[in-house]
Amino acid sequence: MVKFTVTDLSVHFGPTKALKKVTLDIEAHSILSVIGPSNSGKTTFLRMLNRLNELESAVHIDGTVLIDGQDLLILPVEEVRRRIGMVFALPLPLPLSIFDNVAYGVRMHGEKKISRLQEIVETALQKAYLWEEVKDRLQESAFKLSGGQQQRLCIARTLAVEPEVILFDEPCSGLDPISTAKVEEAMLKLKEQYTIILVTNNVKQAARVGDTTAFFLMGELIEIGKTDKIFTVPSDNRTDGYIRGKFG
Amino acid sequence: MKNPRRTQRIAFFCLFLATLFIVVPVGLIVIIIFQKGLPAMTWQFLTDVPRQGMRAGGIFPAIVGTLYLVSGAILFALPIGLLAAIYLSEYARESLLTRIIKLAIVNLSGVPSVVYGLFGLSLFVVFLKFGASILAGSLTLGIMILPIIITTSREAIETVPQTFREVSLSLGASKWQTIRHIVLPNAVPGILTGTILGLGRAAGETAPILFTVAAFYLPQLPRSLFDQAMALPYHLYVISTQVPNVDEKIRYGTALVLLVMVLFMNLIAIIIRSQIRKKKKW
16 A cells, blocks of 8 residues: 655755655555755755755755655644654654653643553653663653663654654664664564655665665655665665665 | 064953943943942932932932833733744845835834934824823833843843754744744843843833833822833933032932832843853753
């Protein structure tokens, strides 16, 4: 089943072309890894899907993005972002307690009942493998957690609003290998329920967790295909060069 | 200058000296005012009306007048200034017009206060027919401190990390919810700083109230917003230059009361600010 259909998507920031005529489909309940060197447009592509690019001034967007056949660009933006959650590159807790961080999105969507909120927070923290570590100190500041815990908190916070899709923007770039392994484990578990798009600088990570891999270079989509194929017999030699670490 | 350590010592010394030049006059002013003003501090001085052509008695009406004027000015300027700051930093798109507006606001804080006084006179006193009144004076002071409040609130709002906004929006919160729940709570300390600055300025200025509210001598308390009132800075001006043979300690006593009032109001704001900072979770 196809979740996203992206057709001829171009994004300009003023005179800079960040994305050039990208066309691809994204399967539901799978992990799409997006790889490419910096300035390849992969983060712009990700932020297109939850329309965060619209916060920049002088942004110009061409092309269409469909989610379940609906035009993403004309749906109410709050609805888009509720359905499509995002985990950022750095752990970014809000300046609130652990509990309030996880409950934030649900509260903004109008849930006030404290018993219901407690239930949601516990479920979300369990799904992000953080519940056992924080269940006794939910009222503490989220900034007291370690980096890896903070990142899992951010995942829990995203899960709490029950999105359909989760975007990961280099979620492990600031984490040690053990925390990285925990986040990857969480992602593999999560794809059963969610569609996941993972932007990563770490080619090995893309190979480990991605079902499909897309390679971006200078704003263009060079190649997309099954991860096994991309990493063994890529059809474009620029993909081959990047994966083997010849440039990037 | 071959010896870098000596260069550094000289640099430190110059910097220290510059700081001293700033601190010493301030300290001297405070010391002199306290020294000469303290003998005047009696219960009667603080609670009685001026007597014998302001050469004796107290300054109670002026204290009350200043309190009314400052509260009125803040009540008017804080909400409007804050809303304008939110609009300018969160909603207004970057364009020539908004750049001009921002520049105009910054420049407004440099306009001499007597010009605000004239403006208040023509708009509030004459055109809107408020007469010389607490209402006209408060509004004039309010307009005078608006630029300070807008500028500092804008800075406070803009120093809230952009990433917090992105996180909040990415969870599906609306723009207003993001401002209300994430941006404003984290900008409150900075906004309070602006309010403190505005408050001190409103309490101390003479020119804007000269034409709009201040009474030369009015030995009773104002009863409504449309009454004239005495105010400390103007009273100080009057007893220092317009009335002959006023005892020195009464003049310095008045200055001391004004100084302590402003310090006290600042103290309250500083305490609120530190309370909020303590609660802050980052």
